[in-house]
Amino acid sequence: MSRLGTETAFEVLNKARVLEKSGKKIIHLEIGEPDFDTPANVVEAGIDALRKGWTHYGPSAGQPELRQAIADDVSRSRGVKVTSDEVVVVPGGKPIIFFTLLALADVGDEIIYPNPGFPIYESMIDYVGAQAVPIRLREEKDFSFDVDELASLITERTRLIILNSPQNPTGGVLSKQDIEDIAAAIGDRNIMVLSDEIYSRLVFEGEHHSIISVPGMQERTILLDGFSKTYAMTGWRMGYGVMRPDLATHLTRLMTNSNSCTASFTQVAGIEAIRGDQSSVDHMRAEFQRRRDAFVGGLNRIRGFSCRLPKGAFYVFPNTTKTGWTSKKLADALLEQAGVACLSGASFGDFGEGYLRFSVANSLENLNRALEQIDDWTKRNL
Numbered sequence: 001m002s003r004l005g006t007e008t009a010f011e012v013l014n015k016a017r018v019l020e021k022s023g024k025k026i027i028h029l030e031i032g033e034p035d036f037d038t039p040a041n042v043v044e045a046g047i048d049a050l051r052k053g054w055t056h057y058g059p060s061a062g063q064p065e066l067r068q069a070i071a072d073d074v075s076r077s078r079g080v081k082v083t084s085d086e087v088v089v090v091p092g093g094k095p096i097i098f099f100t101l102l103a104l105a106d107v108g109d110e111i112i113y114p115n116p117g118f119p120i121y122e123s124m125i126d127y128v129g130a131q132a133v134p135i136r137l138r139e140e141k142d143f144s145f146d147v148d149e150l151a152s153l154i155t156e157r158t159r160l161i162i163l164n165s166p167q168n169p170t171g172g173v174l175s176k177q178d179i180e181d182i183a184a185a186i187g188d189r190n191i192m193v194l195s196d197e198i199y200s201r202l203v204f205e206g207e208h209h210s211i212i213s214v215p216g217m218q219e220r221t222i223l224l225d226g227f228s229k230t231y232a233m234t235g236w237r238m239g240y241g242v243m244r245p246d247l248a249t250h251l252t253r254l255m256t257n258s259n260s261c262t263a264s265f266t267q268v269a270g271i272e273a274i275r276g277d278q279s280s281v282d283h284m285r286a287e288f289q290r291r292r293d294a295f296v297g298g299l300n301r302i303r304g305f306s307c308r309l310p311k312g313a314f315y316v317f318p319n320t321t322k323t324g325w326t327s328k329k330l331a332d333a334l335l336e337q338a339g340v341a342c343l344s345g346a347s348f349g350d351f352g353e354g355y356l357r358f359s360v361a362n363s364l365e366n367l368n369r370a371l372e373q374i375d376d377w378t379k380r381n382l
C-alpha cells in the first residue's frame with residue numbers, strides 16, 4: 001500500500017472546504033470536472049430507466065446496446081472498424097487504467113508514461129510493481145514530447161506506453177504527425193499502448209487524433225474514453241475501453257471480480273448521451289474555449305506568470321518559475337492568502353515543478369475574480 005499514490009485534487013478540495021467552514025471565500029479552480037449539469041435529455045433517460053426497472057445486475061462487459069453504440073461512435077470518430085465485443089464498459093475512465101495495468105504489467109516490466117501527467121498512471125504502475133519510466137512533456141513543444149526521447153526510453157522490457165491527448169494537466173494535444181511518429185518509434189515491437197482520450201471531444205484547434213487510427217496499431221491499442229468530461233457525467237461513473245476481443249475478455253473478468261457491472265440505469269442514460277442530441281457538447285466546448293482565452297490572457301498579465309494557450313481539455317498550466325516560489329508553496333499561498341484553489345504542477349510528477357494547474361471549469365465571473373485576487377497577491381508578495 002505504501003507504493004500507492006493519490007490525486008492531490010481531492011486533498012486540496014478538502015483543505016479548501018475546511019477554510020470555507022472557517023468563513024473564508026474560496027474560488028475553486030482545483031478540481032477537474034465540468035461545472036455544467038448533465039444534459040437534460042440524458043438525465044431524463046436515466047430517470048426513465050429507473051422507473052422502467054433498470055435497477056438490476058447486467059452483463060459485466062456492459063449492456064449490449066450501449067457497447068454497440070460505443071463501437072459505432074468510436075468507429076466513426078477514429079475511422080476504424082470497432083465491434084461491440086471490443087468494448088468494455090466500466091464505472092468511469094479510471095478503472096480502464098487500473099485494469100489495464102493489472103492485466104498487462106508484471107513486476108519488472110517497464111511502462112512509459114507522460115510526466116507531468118495524470119497522477120493515477122504513476123501511482124498504479126508503482127502499485128502493480130512495474131517500473132515507471134517518465135517521458136517528459138516539454139513546454140517549448142506545446143507540452144508534447146520529443147519522439148526521439150521516447151524512442152531512447154524503449155527497451156526490451158517496455159510493456160506499455162501510456163499516451164494522453166488532450167492532456168491533463170497541460171492541455172497539450174498530440175498532432176497527427178506526433179501520433180504517426182510515436183507509432184513509427186514503436187515499430188513492430190510487442191508493446192501495447194494505453195491511449196487515454198477522456199478529453200477527446202474537448203479539442204479547440206484542429207481535430208482529435210488517436211493512435212488507434214494508425215494502420216497496424218489497433219490490435220496494440222487500448223483506447224480509454226468515457227462520459228465524465230464529454231457529457232458532464234462525472235458522478236454517474238461510466239467510461240469504457242476499446243481493445244482486442246481477447247484482452248476485452250480479461251478486462252471483463254476483472255470487472256466480474258471487482259464491480260460485477262456498471263450501474264444499469266446509468267448505461268441506459270449513456271445510450272442517450274451517445275445517440276441523442278450533441279449540441280450540449282458543442283456548447284460546453286465553446287464555453288471552455290471562451291474561458292480559456294480570458295484566463296490565459298489574464299495570467300500572462302500577472303507578474304511571474306507565463307502561460308501557453310492550451311489546445312484541449314479544460315486546464316491551463318502556467319509556468320511560474322519567475323515567481324521564485326516552488327509550485328507547492330505557491331499553490332498553498334494562493335489558497336490560504338488569495339482565496340484561489342489550484343494545484344501544484346509537482347503533484348503531476350517531478351517534471352511539473354515550476355507550474356500550476358488551474359481548471360477553467362468555473363464561471364467567467366469567478367475566473368476573472370480569481371485573476372484579480374492572484375494579481376493583488378503577487379503585487380503584495382513578489
Ligand SMILES: Cc1ncc(COP(=O)(O)O)c(C=O)c1O
Pocket residue numbers: 032091092093094095118164167168196198226227228229234238239
Ligand atoms: C487524463 C484522465 N484520465 C482519466 C480520468 C478519469 O475519469 P473518470 O472520472 O471517468 O474516471 C481523468 C479524470 O480527471 C483524467 O484527467
